[in-house]
Amino acid sequence: MSTEERGGVRYHAMRDLRNGNIIKNVTRASARKLWHYAITEREAGGPKLDAVKWVGSVGLYKKRDKGGITRYDLVQRTSDGLRVYYGVTDDGIHGEWKRVVGEEDKKAPAVSAAPVLIPPDEAPARLPAEFLGGRGHARSPPNG
Numbered sequence: 001m002s003t004e005e006r007g008g009v010r011y012h013a014m015r016d017l018r019n020g021n022i023i024k025n026v027t028r029a030s031a032r033k034l035w036h037y038a039i040t041e042r043e044a045g046g047p048k049l050d051a052v053k054w055v056g057s058v059g060l061y062k063k064r065d066k067g068g069i070t071r072y073d074l075v076q077r078t079s080d081g082l083r084v085y086y087g088v089t090d091d092g093i094h095g096e097w098k099r100v101v102g103e104e105d106k107k108a109p110a111v112s113a114a115p116v117l118i119p120p121d122e123a124p125a126r127l128p129a130e131f132l133g134g135r136g137h138a139r140s141p142p143n144g
Contacts, residue, residue, distance in 0.1 A: 003042075012039055017085070017092075038086040047075050047084055055100045063101065072101055 002013045013024045014035055028039050041047075052059035052075055061084070062073040074085040074097065093101055 010039075010043070012042075014038070034087040041073070041086060042084075047073065047082075049075075053100070055096065058096055058100050060100045074100065 004011055009027055011024070012026045012031075013022055014026050014031075015022050026035060026039070028036060028043075031039055047061040052061050057077040059075045060072060061075050064071055069089060071087045071089055072085075072093070074088055076083045076085070088097075
């Protein structure tokens, strides 16, 4: 995700993990609910690493339940920096991510539907290059 400020308004480029598309010129006011949440979290400084429950190089930052749906904010340390996955639902949890969210015994569908990936561009780590230039393919959190 990249951000630029024009006329006092921050414009973000967001990657939709359902289809890999990059959507440009997203503002807090124009963002869908989940993207609004992700932008707000990012502008507040991103994940606090001391609050992350780490399992190896992946971790759980937040878990919230609303309307019978559980959403997770997940983080992943890579050689390029920190990746943050906001609002991942149970159907997007697989592989090592199940251990992170404590769902290793729960059978999740094979289909992945994690909606948004937004790494912080400043703190706490540098952005991976693929999120600055859009190279690569983003999907739900990788199996590890």
